[in-house]
Amino acid sequence: MKPKVFLEFVEIKSLIASVLPFVLGTLYAIYNYQQVHLGYLALFFVASSLFHMATNANDNYQDFLHAPRNDANREFLETTNVVGVNQISIQQARVITFGLGGVSLLLGLWLVSRTGLPLLWMGLYSYAVGYFYSGGLKPISAGPFGEFFSGFTMGFMIFWIAVYINTYNQVALTFKGTGQVLVASGLAIFAISNIMLANNICDMQEDIALGRHTILYYLGKPTMLRVFAWSYVAGYGCLIIAVIIGVLPKFSLLTLVSAIPVFKNTRLFLKRQVKTETFILAIKNASLICLMFAVFMGLGLIFG
Template sequence: MRFKQFWELAEVYTAPLNIFLILLGATYAHFQYDVGLNLPFVIYTLTILMFHLAVNIFNNYMDYRNASDEHAYKEKTNIIGRDHLSLTVVRRYFIFFMTLATMLGFILIQMTSYWLLFPGILGFYVGLFYSAGPRPLNSLPIAETVTALASGYFVPLVALYVLITPSSIQFTAGLAAQFLVVCLPLVLMMFNNLLANNTCDLAEDIVNNRKTLVYYIEKARAVKLLKISFIVSFLLFPLLVLLGWVPWPVLFLGLLLPYAMRKLQPYFSKQNKKTTFPIVLKTMSIVMVGYPCLFLLGLFLF
């Protein structure tokens, strides 16, 4: 398998997103509790990256296996069929990265706490059964919500847990609930990403018997929901600053709401995977990248 093929099969270009998710947990830990990085945090970061690659390979494999022959998805869209990749080789790549992620995960648990088994099991379930099983998550109306919470909240939450565990700080339900509000802009952006993707893929999903949220609420309502979700995510930033849960530079993101809504106008008018969906991804990156980075900047200014 050529590197270019692996790059697309594992969707390596999406891996850096995990760094920004983890960065939010790390910056929040330092801002609220004055704790720094440690070795378990490094192990956790590597675990997430390896797991991310494994899941992407698995999802492409399962999408290829489950795709209907009624359209050209297998031959023209999926990298496995388009480049005639060996399914045996694809499975071996998946097993390699999944084994590596599992081993790192167990090392992390030994270094921190067995409580991490629970988010670990949840993460493995969401990652693997997103596209596998008799009723994969990507064929259900809860796919957007479950995946957004798993990625936008639980990934940075575990980073926070790993960093404060060696200290005397007690990890409580109240602490986790407050951090959920802090992570809500990321959760909403992950939700928007999947909602926009499924809106563009509605016709293809129907052929493949995937009944996502968009199938039930229809395209027009899905677009309105995405618009509301974008507005709420940007309006959260002034509230979080006022509450003292995030540093003041994050406030600048709230000022970018008019710019974001203008950028999204082409998508609001027409939902197309090739032409307007990338606009949603670029606009989403304002929050996904800007939020953790401005949070980090705020640490240096305090």
């Protein structure tokens, strides 16, 4: 398999969605606990990145494998899905998927042996979501909870695991501490879940043809477009609350500047939902929000 095809198969461009929550969780740990474990953190970064690629690969080949073979889906199978377009064999797809996932699992288990069982439970949840997102008899992505699981798992769990790995030997896990991490990661959660929502909005008719009953199927496009817009508002609200309760530096509030281009992009998406034209706006929004969040959190560590 050519490197270009491999990178397309694992959707390498989407790694930003897991890298930035990883950075944010690390900055959170430094700000609140003044502690970082660079070696363990580097291994977690590699493990989470490999698993993200494995999940993307699994998603692509499961979509190809389970798509109905009829005239209505011929375009999807032959010109849209990366497996069909590049004639990737199912055997190749599985080797890549389980190879990446296997290496990630081994690294994760070693980290568990060094940091403790809480990481095991976090990891088991994440791996289960990663597989069942597009695998199994009833994939998560084909149902109404895809947005929740994608946003929560990538926006919160990666953030939370990064915090845990940096503080496992200093801070005990508590409901209060977990709740504070949840609020602090809220901006990332909503921004990332909106990527999935924008994708489902653009693919609504195709999903119905493929037998997927996403949340659009149940609540309709007009309602979910409103949810898409208000999700950004909710994320910014979480940011403000996190600063008020003292778990994020005040400099983080400068992330609110991103609301100007984010709401501009949102208006464009609300007017026109076309996969090849406007879906990218949700990715730009999430990248801009998380990047500015990380930059201003970093500045907050320096200037208080």
